[in-house]
Amino acid sequence: MAQYLLEILSEEIPARMQAAAARDLARLAGEGLKVAGLPFAEISTFAGSRRLTLVVEGLPLRQDDRAEERRGPRVGAPEAAIEGFLRSTGVPREELQARDGVWFAVIRHQGRPTGDILGELAGSLIARFPWPKSMTSGVGSLRWVRPIRSLVSLFDGRVATFDIEGVAAGAMTAGHRFMGPPGPFAVRDFADYRAGLEKHFVVLDADDRKRRILNSARALVAARGLEMVEDAGLLDEVAGMVEWPTPILGDMDPAFLDLPPEVARTVMRVHQRYFAVRRPGETGLAPHFLCVANIEAADGGGLIAAGNGRVLSARLGDARFFWDEDRKLALSERLDRLEGVTFHARLGSMRARADRIAEAARLIAGFIGADPEAAALAGRLAKADLATGLVGEFPELQGVMGGYYARHEGLPVDVAQAISEHYRPQGPSDVTPRAPLAITVALADKLDSLIGFFAIGEAPTGSRDPFALRRAALGVIRIILDNGLRLPLSTLLADIASGAPPDGLVAFFADRLKVALRDQGGRADLADAVFALGDDDLVRIIARIDALADFLGSDDGANLLAGFKRASNILASEAKKGPLPEGAPVPVASPPEQAALFEAWRLCVPAVGAALATEDFSGAMEALARLRAPVDAFFEKVLVNSEVAEERTHRLRLLTAVRRVMLSVADFGLVTG
């Protein structure tokens, strides 16, 4: 068993593409080896700023010999057809085998040396690698993410040869661009390669790089009594930008601490890829930053820290220019500039959208218990910061800056907060607004988009969701559930749309709720069973689903579900013979199982009704649970389809009634799992 090592060294690969590239490399290699009939024990891949590396362990030295059987013409076919078959297979006539009146040829493929196959495989894998964005270089036609500089291709200690536009695969690679001895060095196998890279100041594994960054950054800040504001996304990115990660703590001019902390953090994170630093237990920033350099400088990084600090000051200085300029105009005075900003060609300008959000917020306020006038004001101003200089420069601060400007001009605190939070939740990890006015405006913003885009036929289809409507609907759902808001969603949509909600929008919400449940590990079929009741109060729907899940998880629930299905089947098959008997069930003296089921049903109906009226769904399930034993006994002892017509009628009426009381709690027929 032997090992294959492939390294593709290129100019700097964008950090955001590296993780996917490592996955694609593993997948393509696995597929290629399978097609080539080469078994292997394990594939590992690594990606970093300059290299993609593949290691395959446990490969055979040669491909196995293979026999391929090919079906030919039927026996007795014209001579020309048989000759053609012989030519295409290369098999002599005397070796043809006849089976079931058809000629078969067995072609023997001799196994080739694995190294030869690997060279070809690597070449073809590189030629069709799925980079999200690729380029050609010089006079070449190969597409890669950036120009390829060298290739290592070693199988069992020997070069598995191939070349790509003049770059020949070999056994030489390069270390860090600037540290360590210059020039390429030779490698023998993966262990030697990895150790050689480490010696030449390259950490191969992204997880190693991340660990080293975290460990030394934490130690650096702790020594100064500080802590870093940890950020997993930024860590991933930074680890993809350096081969020899070297965290450095720099100083930020404390004069900038009076800027909103979000501004400094955005400059640090988005523009400079620095981690912010704070004192433990404080929310504001400390006047420092953490950058991750790619070199260990001889002076300990003093020059690097100073240079980065100057850049940060320049960026923050520019932010301050906008912050000062922006505060000279009130948000309401910026609304006119939104006239010139198109929201969507068929949905008008951002100004028109601001007016719609204001009206929607006014309507929603009534349901939430927020002040309608304050809601309309916050709704109208929510988008005004799009016309400010700072948001023009830092679009990711939209909303947040509107909140700051609103506070600055003396608008009520809850209005400012509503403006600040109206984009929330912006992703699965973002929190939902909690204050009534903030909830109102956040809902108005999303519902206006949803109603508008559905009305012009721009509902998401398949993977296409250019206006992020799925996220908007999920945001609405999360805001409602997190805050336990009791809203008749259909009525609310109709009110905002001034008419029936656009086609498909209510169903879209149901669908999103199901997806959200499934993502949390819940059962989508239970959602169907509850949605079938036609409710549009999401809080009630979820309470019902939760109670149903508990019930079906119990012994009584599982057995009653089986009883429900049996009753439904009997009723369906009897219905084929003619209309089912109408009317309420009546008490009978015998058989005792029928009498007992009647009695259980008689008691169950008011108990379920009372529990549902108070939204006590567990209570409703408990009431249903008392049907379980009588239903089981009934099916065991009583023949529904009695030859005595009157008995059959009574029993069918009883089953219909039992089924009906169950359906008032959930559509058990839609429970599949």
Added chain:
Amino acid sequence: MAAERPLSFQDLILELHAYWSAQGCVILQPYDLEVGAGTLHPGTVLRALGPKPWRAAYVQPSRRPSDGRYGENPNRLRSFHQYQVILKPNPADMQELYLGSLAAVVIDPRKHDIRFVEDDWENPTVGAWGLGWEVWCDGMEISQYTYFQQVGGLDVSPVSGELTYGLERLALYVQGVDSVYDLAFNDPHSPDFKTYGDVFLESEREFSAFEQDAADVGMLQRHFEDMEAAVPRLLAARGRQGQPLVLPAFDYVLKASHLFNLLDARGAIAVAARQSYIGRIRDLCRACAEAWVALEGAV
């Protein structure tokens, strides 16, 4: 390197000229029209098209009317200087050549953190894009590095490598100064020492006011229409050798482009109209690009 003290602004340019001249570049002068970037110099945008090899380097004063800060911001200028290098086809060791140029201006990559950070460049008005990086020195973007993939809306082959150095930023870095106006323009020990502010501050003040406040919008709009009309006319005209007048036509594209930038700085371009203006300039540029490729390919 004899430089005990940091390079002055003009020495920086002279060192880069010497370095790129040694790499076989023709050293051009700045184009004598108002442009927003060194890329727009016909020595880049047209020469990147067609099959002929080409290596050039030059300084290009670049006007960005919307960036004017009336001389009051130490880091933002409405007119700054780009050092532009184009290598066609891009050589395999272009990154090393670039790093060599940093060494020539005394930036030591063992003391400073040099990084190639993804930045895919595009210029919609000339229908050009490419893949590459912004190059960081200790977190400061000092260059843009691009492998052109399209210019004038046409795929390019061979591919050119383009390097654009922000000279003021580079000088701020090399001299360790915080305000652009404090940069040493010539040698501080020369008999008549001048700072960058001595040379350009008044210009920043006056042109910021001109471009953002005083320029006559009606006139700019009329001129834009005139320049736009000139381009197809010149491409239809023929020179003594029977060629379309591509180079003069391209001048008018540049003039239209600058007029657009002025209108934008005056706030005279509605957001909705912006795309349409950009599209008009791109169409003009594409017409020039096609005529140029036809001419170059025909040789």
